[in-house]
Amino acid sequence: MSTFTIPVGPLHVALEEPMYFRFDVQGETVANVDIHAGHVHRGIEYLVTKRNIFQNIVLTERICSLCSNSHPQAYAMAVEQIAGLTVPPRAEYLRVIADEIKRVASNLFNVSVLAHLVGFESLFMHVMEIREMMQDVKESVFGNRMDIGANIIGGVRYDITPENAEYLKAQLDKVEPAIAEVTKIYRTNGSILGRTRGIGVLSREDAINCSVVGPVARASGIEYDVRLKAPYSAYPNLQVPVHTLKDGDVWSRAMIRLAEAATAIGIIRQCLVQLPDGPTACTSERPAIPPGEAIAKCEAPRGELIYYVRITDSPRPERVKWRVPSFMNWDALRFMLKDAKIADIAIIVNSIDPCISCTER
Amino acid sequence: MNFIKTLIQNLVSGPSTVSYPFGPAWTPDNFRGRIDFKLASCTACRACEQVCAPGAIRFDKTPEGLRFMMWHNTCVFCGLCEHYCPTDAIRQTTDWHMAHPVKDEFGMAIRETIVYVNCTGCNAKTLSSAPNPVGVEPPFTPEEIEQQRNLCPACRKKALAERGAVS
Numbered sequence: 001m002s003t004f005t006i007p008v009g010p011l012h013v014a015l016e017e018p019m020y021f022r023f024d025v026q027g028e029t030v031a032n033v034d035i036h037a038g039h040v041h042r043g044i045e046y047l048v049t050k051r052n053i054f055q056n057i058v059l060t061e062r063i064c065s066l067c068s069n070s071h072p073q074a075y076a077m078a079v080e081q082i083a084g085l086t087v088p089p090r091a092e093y094l095r096v097i098a099d100e101i102k103r104v105a106s107n108l109f110n111v112s113v114l115a116h117l118v119g120f121e122s123l124f125m126h127v128m129e130i131r132e133m134m135q136d137v138k139e140s141v142f143g144n145r146m147d148i149g150a151n152i153i154g155g156v157r158y159d160i161t162p163e164n165a166e167y168l169k170a171q172l173d174k175v176e177p178a179i180a181e182v183t184k185i186y187r188t189n190g191s192i193l194g195r196t197r198g199i200g201v202l203s204r205e206d207a208i209n210c211s212v213v214g215p216v217a218r219a220s221g222i223e224y225d226v227r228l229k230a231p232y233s234a235y236p237n238l239q240v241p242v243h244t245l246k247d248g249d250v251w252s253r254a255m256i257r258l259a260e261a262a263t264a265i266g267i268i269r270q271c272l273v274q275l276p277d278g279p280t281a282c283t284s285e286r287p288a289i290p291p292g293e294a295i296a297k298c299e300a301p302r303g304e305l306i307y308y309v310r311i312t313d314s315p316r317p318e319r320v321k322w323r324v325p326s327f328m329n330w331d332a333l334r335f336m337l338k339d340a341k342i343a344d345i346a347i348i349v350n351s352i353d354p355c356i357s358c359t360e361r
Numbered sequence: 362m363n364f365i366k367t368l369i370q371n372l373v374s375g376p377s378t379v380s381y382p383f384g385p386a387w388t389p390d391n392f393r394g395r396i397d398f399k400l401a402s403c404t405a406c407r408a409c410e411q412v413c414a415p416g417a418i419r420f421d422k423t424p425e426g427l428r429f430m431m432w433h434n435t436c437v438f439c440g441l442c443e444h445y446c447p448t449d450a451i452r453q454t455t456d457w458h459m460a461h462p463v464k465d466e467f468g469m470a471i472r473e474t475i476v477y478v479n480c481t482g483c484n485a486k487t488l489s490s491a492p493n494p495v496g497v498e499p500p501f502t503p504e505e506i507e508q509q510r511n512l513c514p515a516c517r518k519k520a521l522a523e524r525g526a527v528s
Contacts, residue, residue: 058414
């Protein structure tokens, strides 16, 4: 059988962001993959060193809109560590609420795109409409649909008023049964199962060797979640269930995301019950930041996000470096795509929920 | 079969789109939209300029005073200026109707000047900015704000000390 090389990307109908793969195929089967990066490199690590510590909260938020709460949170955690700031308890809970709201919306987005790639457009529209309820929550509570601007250095800059809490609870009461219904569809629908079961398998050994993180790791049976392994914010006081599945295929990753969206709602409810009174930031003015360096990490919707910040006497950070979950996960695509069919390429690539704008910044 | 039930439910609940621009579009009260600037409350502390991530806000010294300038088309609506403003002089409105013809581009800005006045205490040239209320107990009355506005920094300090403020 003859071998061909086919390009997929950088602009491809089925890929959400510009990625470029070169596939060596034998007939319809993938023999080898080449991943080429760098199509959305915007030089953000350089730009960060050109803005002061407070401006960077906004810049890091705009690295990627889907994890736009995790970036400023990890950055703020690192700067707070350098400055020795103590975040008030209420702010810690508010950070968790913001994080989990983003997680529900982000996971639903990826799962809906899976339905779109399978060709099940009505399910895609339906899941996007469920996500729209969370978008309404973000717009009502934070004032923006994607860049919610919850974090500042030393706390948060939004507050949950009693009216907001009522609205949030009412929306959660609508979203929760909708997610349960969708989970049932993904578990039983023939079109979904036929295209996703046993496709793009990442074994537990390969997952460990590739150091994958987030839902990709948990779908391969690795119980790794930063919220449990290195609890931050209010997570030590909350019940955070970790979901794992053994198969490591596209379907398992989708099911993990749906399960995590459902538990995120439970975590938001716990936060609303436990929410302590008090200030939402350690100071209403800009705190003084001494020189120093720190590392902080948090669990973004796609997995572990690590920030390194180094500050000298200048008001601008000397170096900010971050390792995003997609960086670890997209290397594992080589294993997932091994012996895959050409038609499954887009589904497998989408299953790691790649965030190229984070990875290439 | 599950999905047929979902489809029927969606059919009954009707379309979820709105008829904007022919009908109203829902805007929440907390929406972070177009910047609004209240010159009378500005203390000229320039915190907004320093935190503005895209550099949409600038203060320039002019012969008349200190000019506040803000470009709407550069703004990213992050709201840091509003958060760090000590007097709510700068805030975000719920207005998001910002589409405009290219010819109006240079009008999409706020340009206001905090003028120079002569201090009523020592007659020195000073900026007529609002006093910074942070830490002032009891808070300024409207008359006191007007009185402080026409004083130089040194005379402001003296007036604050005379009223027994902790500032």
